[in-house]
Structures are given as structure tokens and as C-alpha cells.
Amino acid sequence: MRNPLADKVVNIKPSGIRKFFDVVSEMQDAISLGVGEPDFDTPWHIRDEGIYSLEKGRTFYTSNAGLKDLKIEICNYLNRSQGIDYHYNNEVIVTVGGSEAIDIALRAMIDGGEEVLIPQPSYVSYEPCTILANAVPVIIELKAENEFRLMPEELLEAITEKTKILILPFPNNPTGAIMEREDLEKIAKIVIEKDLFVISDEIYAELTYKEKHISIASLPGMKERTILINGFSKAYAMTGWRLGYACGPKEIMEQMIKIHQFAIMCAPTTSQYAAVEALKNGDADVAQMREAYNQRRRYLLHSFKEMGVECFEPFGAFYVFPSIKEFGMTSEEFANRFLQEEKVAVVPGTAFGDCGEGFLRISYAYSLENLKVAIGRLKNFVDKLRKEQGR
Template sequence: MRDALSKKIVDIEPSGIRKFFDIVSEMPDAISLGVGEPDFDTPYRVREEGIYSLEKGRTFYTSNAGLKELRDEISRYIARKYNLNYSAEDEIMVTVGGSEAIDVALRCMVDPGDEVLIPQPCYVSYVPCAVMADAKPVAIELKAENEFKLTKEELIASITDKTKILILAYPNNPTGAIMTKEELAELVPVIIDNDLYVISDEIYSELTYGSRHCSIASFPGMKERTVVINGFSKAFAMTGWRLGYACAPKNIMTQMIKLHQFAIMCAPTNSQFAAVEAMRNCDDEVGKMVEAYDQRRRFLLNAFKEMGIECFEPYGAFYVFPSIKKFGMTSDEFANRLLFEQKLAVVPGTAFGASGEGFVRISYAYSVEKLKAGLERIENFIKNL
């Protein structure tokens, strides 16, 4: 018999995150500080709207692009929050999480051999999605001394005549890095002069500390060459509702909707009704969650300082990315020993690309009590080294 499997898919490595949490799930008394999932319940009024939509029998398909009421609300929301102006009619699509939007955007925009620039460390899906779209992923290795921000010089050095897309993901998973309006402004002329397109993953846009998020699509000349990806999982604590969205120029969005139409049909209907309520009436709840994350962020940074663990200050998302280089172990070794010796799961930095070596990712989407317990185990671990 012929091999049933695609070599392209077989050759893609599984997520470097999941193996740790498969072990944790079967390890009594283990603590995980690795999953990027809010520990807050979805806001009450959002849950109520989801339940109400089911009780009213709203279980039908929506249009492929998504519920018109939700697309209208997305258009208003991103205008007031990020100064982005996208038409609900033909420039916005509701997706099954932000992850689907990344996959669809890449498959609609690249041909075999096109290069996709991926600054790393980064979310684990970008490289596999580029490969599945038959593009060539090209890593840009970001540096801790630059707080893992993409510099103009690093971008210029990575561009070739085959480069088509730059993936930008700020606030960043796993580092927590952000890029300010001034820092993004330096990239814009390079992008335009080299006729690049941008996929801007802004799923953590609401989770910033001390500064307001800026989208690269808001700069003159960038809307027509940018796909903005966002969603409800992180800001609104709606991970299990599986809902995201993409905003793009009509010529790109038309093709994205076509692919989404054949692969997915539409996002879950009751999730879409609930999301309308989230965007309309949950700014206060989001603000309270951001305050709690900020408290946890500062708590972790102070604890690392007291332990002598170097960690730059992240200003976005809900992750810290401390350096473990001083302990003379690889990220994998450190994470494995911490798991089996102290029953604490963190994610090795290399799960997010080669430039993550020497770091681990710790999520503070957990209660302060759980963070305290985890820090005690880290302290015990490094004392015993």
C-alpha cells in the first residue's frame, strides 16, 4: 500500500508545549504555570447572552463571514480602541479562534516558495501554518537585550527578493514584549519600500500595562497591506468559546472568506451572539482582569529579583520570560528537571523557536496563591542545584 500520510504534515513537529502538560495531567500534586488561558470566568453577562441565544433557538448557521451584528460591533470596537477603520460588509470575518485566522490568511496570501518572516520567540502556530501553506518560514532571532522587539535593522537584514509576508505579534507570546507606536513607525517605511504584507496578530491587544496598544495597520499606507488578527479568548476570558476575527482589505478578505467557507462554514453561532455582548458592555470587566494581571506581573518580577533570576520587564500579554542561562542547563533540561523534581510545569523557551534557548515561559494567568506555590518550588529547585 502507498503511504497514507502527507510527508509535509508528518515532518511538522508537535507543539513543544503540549508534551509537558500531557505529563502534568497524570502527575498528582503537580502545578502548571505554563498554559496561556485566563483563570477568570467568562464575564457573567456574556455567559447569560450565550445561554439566552440557545434558549431562543439561535442555533442556525450564520453567514460565512459571521453574524452581521457581531461584524458591526467589531468594526465599532476596533475604531474606538485602536483607530482602525474596517467595513463590516466586506473587510471583517469571524473565525474559529485567532488560530484559524492565521492559517486562512497565510494560505490565501502565499504561493510555494514565498518567504514568510517570523520574528522569534513566537507563538507555536506560525511556522507550521507557513509550512502547510507551502511557504518558506524564515526566522528572525530577536534579542533579549532589545526586549525581544523587532528592530528596523533586523528586518532589513532578513528581506530577500522572495520575502512576501512579515508576521508581527505584539503584545508577544511568549515574551510579553510590546512595541510602541514609535518603534512600529520605524518598521513602516521598510515594509512599504519592500512591498511586504503584514499579518499582525493582536490577540493580546487589551492586555498592556502602562501604555495603550498600537496597531501597525493604523499607520498611513499600512491598512491595504495588513491583515489584523484578534479575538475573544484572552481579553474576555473566552478560550473555550472558540472565536476570533480577521480584518483585511476587501481583495484579501474575499479570498479568506472563500477558504473559510469551504473549510469551516461559520464560527459557532451562540459564541457569536455572546461576543456581541462582550464588545458592547464588558470594558469594566476587562479592566478589572488587566488590573489583576498587572498585580501578578509585578509580583513575579519582584520574586525573580529576590531569587537572583534575570527577567526583563514585560509590558503586555500575561507571560514572563526569565533567563535560566546562569544555571548551566538548556531550557529543556531546566523545564524537565523542574517538572520531575519539584512537580512544577513551565514551558522551555525553545518551544517558541531557537532564540528562546536559555529562557522559560511562565504564565501569570493564574491566581496569586498558585503563583506563590509555584515560586516556592522554583526557589527550592534552584537552591538544590
């Protein structure tokens, strides 16, 4: 019988995040700090709007690109938060989460053999989606000594005549790193000089703790070169609603809509009505959740310092990325032993690229109470390892 499977799909590794999540779900008294999902419920006024849309029978398809009212609110939000002007009618697509937006942007923009630059450690979908788009992923290894920022010299070194797209994953999952304006200005200069395009994944744009997020699309000459991707999962605690969006030049959006049309049709109608309410009246909810995350972030950093575990200070998203290199174990070995011996699940840094070796991703999208218990168990584990090593 002929092989029914495509080699490029078979050769893609499954997500390293879900592996530990699946194990911990079967383990009694275990704590998971592995999944990047807010522990908050979607705010009631947002849920109410979704419920009301169902009660009013708004259960039909929307236009392929999304509800007009939602697209207008997305444009309003990006104008007030980033100072970027998009036209709702031809520069915005509402997608099934930010993940779909990443996928269809790559497929719409890539011809076979072109190269996509992917800074790592970073979100697990970029590299597989690049491969599925018949492009060549080129990895740029971000370094802890640079606070996991993308440095101009690293970008220049990776560019070839086949390079077409740079994925810009900031605020970053898994490191929590951010790019400040001066960092982005240096990157934008190279992008323009080398005639590249940017896919800027800004799903954590509202979750920064040092300064307000800056989008590279807001810099001079960059709006026409950037696909800005965002969504509702992280800022509004709406992971299960599966809603995101992409904004960019009309000619690129037209091609992305084609793929979206044939693969998806439209994003969930109920979710779109709820998202209108989120953008109109959700700023206070976001601020409240952001403050809670910041409290947890500070607690974790203080705890790592007390136990002598090295961790740079992240200023975005809701993750810390501590180093476990001192223990002479791989990230996978450390995470497996920690799970089996202390019943706490964290994600090996290698789930986000080979250069994540020697690090762990710990999510603080969990209650402070759970974090305190988990950190107590981590201290026990670290003390045990140091005694084993005679320290």
C-alpha cells in the first residue's frame, strides 16, 4: 500500500509543551506551571455579550474577514495603543486565534525555497508553519547575555539572498523578553535596507511590566512591510474563544483571506461579538490582570534569587526562563525528574528550540497560592540536587 502520509508533516516534532501537560493531567496532587493559559475567567461583561448574541440568534456566518464592528474596534484599539492607522475594510482579518494568522500569513507570502528568519527560543508554531508553507526556517539563536533580545548583528548575519520574512516574537514566549523602541529601530533599518517583510506576533502586547509595548509596524516605513498579529487569548483571558486577528497591507490581506476562506470560512460568530465588548470596555480588566501577573513575576524572581537559581528579569508575557545549567542535566532530564519527584510540571527550554537547552519555562499564569507551593517544591528539588553533587 502506498504511504498515505506527507514526509514534511511526519518529520515535524509534536509540541513539547503538551507532552508535560498530558502527563500532569493524570498525576494526583500535581501542579502544572507548563501551559500559557490565564487562570482568570473571561470577565463577565465579555461573557455576557457572547451569551446575549446567542440569545438573539446571532449564530450565522459572518463575512470571511470578520464582523464589521469588530474590525472597526480592532482598528480603534491599534490606533489608541500604538498610533497605527489601519482601514477596517481591507487591512484587517479576524482569525481563529493568533495561530491561524501566523499560518495563513506565511502561506500567503512564501514561494517554495524562500527563507524565514525565526529568532529562538520562541513559540512552538513558527518553525512548523514555515515548513508547512514550503519555506526554509533559518534559526537565529537569542542569547541570555542580551536578555534574549534580537540583536542587529545577529539579524545581519542570518540574512541571505533568499531571505524574505523575519518573524518578530516579542513580547516573547518562552523567555518574557521585550524589544524596546531603540532595539526595534535598529531592526527596522536592516529590514528596510534588505527589503524584507516582518510577521510581528504581538499576542502579549498588553502584558509588559517595564514600559508600554511598541509595535515595529508603528515605526516609519514599517507598516507596509509588517503583518501585525494579535488576539484575545492572553490579554482578555479568552483562550477557549479562539479568536485573533492580522493587520497589514491590503495586497497581502487579500491573499490571506483566500486561504482563510477555503480553510476556515470565518472565525466563531459568538466569539466575535464578545470580542467587540472586550475591546470597547475591557481595558480595566486587562490592567487588573496585568497587575496580578506582575506581582507573581516579582515573587518568582525574588524566590529564584533566594535559592540561588540564575534567571534574567523578563519584562513581558507571563513566563520566566530560569537557567538550570549548574546542575549538569539537560532541560528534559531536569523537567522529568522534577515532575516525577516533586509533582510539578514545567516545560524544558528545548521545546522552544535547541538553544533553549539549559533553561526551563515556568508560567506564572497561575494563582500565587499555587506558585508558592510549586516554588517550595522547586527549592526542595534544587537543594537535593546540590547535595547529590556535594555542594
